[in-house]
Amino acid sequence: MSDSEDDRPLKAKSKDTISKADDAAMDKQLPSNGHVEPGISMAMGPVEEMDVDKPTTNGTSSSKRKASRANGKSYKEASDSDDDVPLQKKRKTKVAESDDEDDVPLVKKMAKPIKATAAQMGEESDDDVPLGQQLQKEKAVIEEAATKEAQALRRQDKVADAKRKAKKKAASDDDDDDDVPLAKKKKAPVKKEGGAKKVKKEESDDDVPLSRKAPAKKTAGKAKKEETATPAKKGKAKVKKEEKTAEDEEAEAEEEDYRWWEDPTKGDGTIKWRTLEHNGVVFPPDYEPLPKNVKMLYDGTPVDLHPEAEELAYAFGSMLNSTHNVENPTFVKNFMDDFRKMLDSTGHAKDRDGNKVKITKFEKCDFQPIFNHVDAERQAKKALPAAEKKKLKAEKDEAEAPYMYCMWDGRKQKVGNFRVEPPGLFRGRGEHPKTGRFKKRVLPEQITINIGKEAMVPKPPEGHKWKEVKHDQEGTWLAMWQENINNAYKYVMLAANSDVKGQSDFKKFEKARELKKHIDSIRADYQRELKSEVMAERQRATAVYLIDQFALRAGNEKGEDEADTVGCCSLKFEHVTLRPPQTVIFDFLGKDSIRFYNEVTVDLQVFKNLKIFKREPKKEGDEIFDRLTTSSLNKHLSNYMTGLTAKVFRTYNASWTMSNLLKDMKSTGTIPERVKDYNDANRKVAILCNHKRTVAAGHDAQMEKMEDRINGLRYQQYRLKQQMLDLEPKLKKKRGEAYFALPEGIDDEWVKEYQAARVEEERQKIRKKFEKENEKLVAEGQKEMKTKELDERLKVADEMEAMFKEERKKKKKIEAEGKAPTVEKLEQSLEKLDTRIATMRTQAEDRDNNKEVALGTSKINYIDPRLTVVFSKKFNVPIERFFSKTLREKFDWAIKSVDEDWEF
């Protein structure tokens, strides 16, 4: 097959269309070319329902999905033999062999009859619904799908129409009240102006029409409101700033009872603010050259460096303890490249006699002196008296105070990241090709300021000027620059607890909730399109399936100079392994180079499709979805619902899962237990989203410690039992040998060690106490105690040791302890130990389960906070147990807006 028209001729591509014969061939489980693992069918057992997901028509309700994900079992017998059904619509759009042409225009494709759906629906059986009901349901769904499709078509036309109009009309701003997304309507004309403006500089800003017609009209109501509110508040805010005490802050919070989420004028619209005042950014401190006596060595010789070059050496030297970086060849190579370049441009290193030293080889560089110096400084800083530390912090806080807040439409708002990122060595994540390169200091000349037209522009540092000052009301950023490694944009924006961020967060979750209304038809559609003869369509349907079912990310294309990671659309041949009959194994690096590994059971059709997409001549390195891009996917999704994109599915599925888990929960028990119930649900969502973390360094040790403590308790139980025997030997017969035996996992060796540890512990305790008392005595000017006294005291431990020894020798004769011991009393202690062991076990399990799952990300970004508020109210757990202070501020809107009946 020749791919001559393709830009990347080496990449194999799928055919345009899939013939019936093609499809049929895939049914014979030829080990063919689809990289299929030999059949290992998994045991299939009944799967318990985990949530009350509304069953969807296709038998893949998300409840089953989740269950199958959780226990790795399939939920459906392979009963689906769709390909015997004649696909009557053999309407080939192209000759099968002509490759690489564009696909049929979307409209044409959409017009395809939905008969296939009907046929398919008929054969798939939803095992837990009676047949009669099932058929009815299916019929309804098919009809719905038909309507939806028609709607989608109409919508599409309209959008296209609107776009054409917009182009013609340019800046004219009349609204026709159709369902064309607002953003799109507005964006086109307004951005035109923006584009033109961009060429201009600050001084010509005056001729830019600030009062753009459209925005002015749109926000008229809001503006009025603001006019009355602003002056008063401004005045107060200023007074507050002078002496901001805790009480003031509180009073302010109380009077600031603005509920934007109830304000109908807030929300969409592209104008984000009317007035904006802020003080710009904080620059990192200038580089302070190292003291004269601290120098890096080259080939054993201390060398002098130009301060700019020294800054690089400093950057490398100060992270010598991070072997992960410093011993990474890419990191070292990139660093040395930049270091040498810097040396070339700033003049070479010199030895103490002023002779040039050409630094070339990393092996000859010794940064240890720099590290030692930095480390000493760090220690010194750490060792500073508390008062001193406090003072320094107060000074810093005061210096930064002006940058912490801005005035946004007259309201005081917290700024998120007002500090310009300091220079340093770039640490990409995963195997980033640019790791180790020097991220340069950002100069004011690179920074663009975005601020209100009337506001005072913050002064750049002495002798500098800003790159540009903008008044872009459509942007929510206050300042912006580009970093030199990837030319990535960096923005200074508001903090998460600000109104704007809250609003967009709110919108995000509302959008996810809206998806609920469309999800059934979307699922029905992709089920049908999984069998489309048009390759692009089939790939798209399969991708949507994966995104919906397994919470994959969209997966944009990535460049050569980025870490090699993928998402759904960019999955490659080697990332997906197929194991008949219908198991798919995903194994790839996703965002942040986090491994995504999942063995899942998929619909037979999906399995077959993946096999087709992997067909020859594709091989490792080739894309599975070669006819699909994230934009085409999102474009398709947006036909169902304004603003629907791949990422919305993640939000939707996460919140929907959480919602169902919480709905069914009857959390009783203590508050910690209820919190744990919540966290368990949280964890399921985190696993769904593949939110991982590296196992903490001390985790294993920690687990061992816990295990040891549990065993200690179990040994205590054993001793108690032996004591019972001491009191009542008959018990041995009554309860059986096993009852009195050493617990499993504990042997004589362990006991010996355990006892030795106890004895040692006791000794330490005594010594410590002794020393302390002595110190005190000295401090009071008295004589300290003799070592004899210590020895005397240590006798307690000696006795203990002797007793243990005796015990071990006699074997199983342990005398009952305590005053008036009875079997009953011992029994009681035994039970107490039982509960302690149980709680400790769950604690240990919990910790172990959590070792590589990060709960925070899903809590902060995916789970609708209102669900947490509902849980908190329903089960009477203070919200503080779930949301930290900052999170409570971020989710203020959620905390104040729902009662316990609210549903996602």
Added chain:
DNA sequence: CTAAACAACTCTGTTGTTGATGC
């Protein structure tokens, strides 16, 4: 008309700091 570039925003795990806890 694509593909790359530009732009702006969300999401992500790690790191440094802080506050609670246990001894």
Added chain:
DNA sequence: CGCATCAACAACAGAGTTGTTTA
């Protein structure tokens, strides 16, 4: 009660997604 330890938190900066503009 003072101290050390450790977990929880907030800050951080890199890595995605999405949409628009330009070559």
